[in-house]
Structures are given as C-alpha cells and as structure tokens.
Amino acid sequence: MLEKRLRELTARWLAQDFGAKIEETSITVNHTKKEHEGDVTIVVFPLTRYTGKSPEETARLLGEKLKSDADIVATYHVVKGFLNLTLTASYWLNELQKIAANTSYGMLPSNGQRVVLEYCGPNTNKPLHIGHVRNMLLGYAMGEILKAVGYEVIKVNIYNDRGIAICKSMVAYRRFANGATPQSVGVKGDHFVGDWYVKFNEAVNEELQNISDKPDDKDEAAKLTPIYREAQEMVKKWEAGDPETLALWKQMNEWVYEGFRETYRMLGVDFQKDYYESETYKLGKDIIEEGLQKGIFKKRADGAVVIDLTEEGLDEKVLLRSDGTSIYITQDLGTAELRYREFNMDKMIYVVANEQDYHFKVLKLCLQKLGRAWADGIYHLSYALVESPTGRFKSREGKTADADDLIAEVLRLAEEKTRELGKIEGLTDEQLAELYRIIGLGALKYFILRVNPYKKIIFNPEESIDLHGHTGPFIQYTHARICAVLRKADENDEVPGVFCDDLKPEERELIIHLTNYENTLRNAAATYDPSELANYLYQLAKLYNKFYHDWPILNAATEPERALRLLITQQTGRIIRQGMKLLGMEVPERM
C-alpha cells in the first residue's frame, strides 16, 4: 500500500541520514488538499526534531530522497512543512489495472473469525417503526461489511414475544374482535395485532372514567381498571401454561411474524437464526449461581442477587429478582452464554438503541468478571433515535413513524419523480415497479445510513426523502449512466488494450479514490460504522459525474484515452454496485 511504503521509506531515510529511530505510524501521510498540486502529502513538522533542520529544508531533502529512491514519485512541491508528492501516471495506471484484474477486489480473504450479530429485536405487540428501520439497516449493512473484510457473520434476531405487552393485545382481541383475523379484515398481521394493542389502551381510558379516587400517575391508575387486571391475569396464565392462553398467544404472534417477514423482505434484511424470549427468559440462572459461588455476585438480604460495580463507576445492579425469577439482564447473560456454546464466536455485536448503553456496559462487565474471555469481543453498536422535527416520535403520533407506511411513501415518491422525468419508455410494468422499489428504498436507506450511528437523525417526512444531491438515487443514477456508456461501448466492440500515459486531473482523482475502497471497508468495519462507506460512495459518484461531464469517453480523441476512460468507467461502476450492495441497496441499469 502506498502510504505504508512512503512511511517505510521516510523512516529508513531518518535512520540512515540522521540516526533516528521512529515509529512508522507516527509519520502522517494524507491526501493532498485540492488547492495544492500533488497526490499525497507527508507532514514533515514532526520530523524536524530528528533532522535538526527547518520544516522547508526537511521537506526538500525528503522530497529529493523519495524522488530518487522511489521510482513512483514524479515530482514534489514543498509548501511550508508539507511535502506534496505527485506520483507518476504509470503508477496510478498500474494501480487501476491491478484493481481491474483482481476479481475479488473489495472482498478480503477470511480472517478466521466468527461474529454473531444481533439486530432488530422487536416486540411482538405492534408493527415495526422507523427506529427499527434504522436498526435493521445498520445491522444488515454492518453484517455485510464485516463479511467483506473477512469475518464469518451470523445474523440473529431476538423477539420479545411474551409479557404484559402481547397480553394486552390478546385481551383486547378476545374481548372485541369476534374472531376476526388479518385475512378476514385484510390487514397485515403485525398491524392487526398492533391495532388491538391500541384498542386495549382506549379501553383502559374508557374504564378509567368510571373510577373515582384514582392516583395521579396515569400508569398507576391504569392498573386499577378491570381490563388491565385481565391482562395481568393473562400473564400469569401464560406462565402457568394454560392451554387456551398459549393457543391464542401462538396465534397472535404468528400473525405478527407473518407481517414482520413481509417487512424484512421488503427491506431486504435477513437472519440466520431467531431467538424468542419465551424460550430464553429462564436462561441465565446457572450463570447467576456460578457468579455467587465465585463470589462475584452476592445475595442481598431481601434475596435479590446483585453485582457491585461501584468500582467501575457504575452502581449496584440487580441481576435476579428476590423471588428468584429472571429479569432482562439475567436472560441476556444466559443468551450470550448460549450463543457462545452454539457458535464459539470471536465477537458478538448487539445493534441496540443508545437508551441501553448502561445495560450493555453491565452485561459485558458481568461476563468479563466471570472470566469469559470472549466477553472482550462484545460490542454494543449503539445508535441514536430517529426524531421528528418536533421531537421524539411517539408511537401514537401517527403514521409517519410506521415502517410500512414509510416504505410505501418513498416508493410513491420514487414513482412520481420517475414518471415526471420520463426516461422509462420500453419498460414493462413489472420492470417499472422494480425500478420504483429500488430507487425509493435507495433514498430511504441512504438517508439513514449516511449518518454516523451515534448521532440522532432528524427525520422530516415531508422533506427528508430527496432524490437529488447527497442521496442514494444520486449514486444509483451514476451507476445507470455508467451502464449506458458501457452498453454502447460493447456495441462497438472495443477492446481496451493500450492506455494513454498521461492522466487528466479528473481521471487521476477517480483512480486514487478507487484505490481507497478496501481501506474504507476496513475502516468501516473497525469502527462499526457503515456511514463511512456511504460517504465514500457518494464521493466516488460525485467524482465520476465530474469526470463524465468534463471528458468524452466513447468519443475520446485517441484510442488509448478511450480505453483508459472505459476502464475507469467500468471499475467505478463495479465499486458502486458492490459498495451499495454491502449497504443493502440495489442499483438500476437505467433510470
């Protein structure tokens, strides 16, 4: 790699001419800023303490050295303490050809490591909302990026399928539905069940009016209503294994899963394994026992098991209820252990909202204290909420937060815009529907993925989904353009052979950017941040559009120029397609 090589050469120079031993990593090699001439820049300020010379003189000496030693350096310029190197055209041409010849460019060899990636994690009492969408897009993209850099990835989902929430839907259904089904009323299963959840809350409010002398706290008051008590009863019946309750529970959850599967398919996300809280909620008690025996956990006077994390700057945390039943963290401890036994993974990533930062700190600490070496590989991919311009999306606030509605809306926008532009003659209805889907989802997915996960997203339903500028469709459009060029090139049956030996600035920049692709992937994986890839692809598309605008490709003045530009075009298209795929986005061949 170029930067590494320059660092080595610089370090060797310092050693030979000045007897200085320095860490290669302490030498900064950057891309040269636009306003200066050059491809890469070595910052020489830190080197002056070894050379004992001024920054300018140091840069000049190093420049001379590199120019004579490294045959890839064409010229150099010194600006203050910056050494700007321009590499030879043949170096860049060679890099381009290496990329073109490498069929697995952007797919690094296996690193022998396995990662379990948990994402989505919905409750089964209501439909998916925009928060889940961010979660799923992040989780899916992260998984694909990790695969690309050499991990074996097992994506898993966890369903919170039991407890008071689903029982509320069940109670309302039993009371008011008269045996209706999603099929009978023509409603998607998860929405169907969610509607009964809403109905439950309405019923609570109605019954509340008949209760005098109720507490000020609304949640406390609700617990006094008959229908709420019925829900609590149902939780107990469920835990007791009452057949009738279990049957209804299974039926309603199955409706929900059917609905979820449809949304997953629409978003293009997948899971290799599902976990259900109803199956894992009792897990973890043996770990609690182990912790007690090792003296890491302790039993409080009231019987609850706790861990003291005050030394780590946290609090004392309850891990098991005083009545001996599991709570969230108990089962998460158990599930983690279970997964390690099943998969023997090197890393486990949880894509979960940042509200649970504290929980995952505790979880990781507990496992580490228990001596689980693999716990070091736990990473909480924490992401911030998606908010409306007026603040947090409330599930009751309306349609805008619902995942399915959101998807439908972006598809509609894509169709409207595509029709308006009218470049779609000759496409069948199926092809058109496919195109709207690709573009609409591209807009939505890119909008969410381009933002750093730890930053909150302000989502304005009216304005946020754009098809111009820094967007998914912009990148998709660039790909469609590239395809159009390549189609026409094929017709003329040209064979790229000889290349021209000088590079236009736009060509040079594109090639440089293409050579950064694998590094970007590694970075995105190491920082668990798909937005790095998203922004890289935007830069790439932008550079290509500039190049496309400024230089004729098919009608280039000379054959070597034409061949070079076609190769650049082809490789740019390839990286766009690949990178977008990792982010979960498709690219059309025309639009």
Place this chain on the structure above:
RNA sequence: GGCCCCGUAGCUCAGCUGGAUAGAGCAACAGCCUUCUAAGCUGUGGGUCAUUGGUUCGAAUCCAAUCGGGGUCACCA
C-alpha cells in the same frame, strides 16, 4: 444530582489516529442539454466549528470547566 452521548453554514450532514485558507447536499440566486442519461455539471452568497481556559510548532479534532439539547441511573425491556 451522578454517569453517558451530542452541539460545525438558515436546514440536514462530512471532516480519518491533532496538520495547510473548515467541506458537501438542501434551500436562494446566476449559468450549462445539435456530443456518452440535466436524478447531472459550473458559479455566487452564507461560519466566532456552543463558550472559556489548557496541552504544542500546529486544535473543529486532545484535556478541563461552563452553557444548551438528549439519554440513563427499575426486582421494565
């Protein structure tokens, strides 16, 4: 109140382990389609990088404090 995260152009966001005159998009205005897709390209205006202090050759970036916004501190998940 303790702890955690965020604060960059009117709006939405980049800015890699400290490096040159802080960048994109949207919105506004002005241009570019007899040549490969104008969902594009070019230009103009727009900034006390929340504030103050510190670290050093150099700070949007690191440290501390302050001010704003959010989260969390449940035997909920």
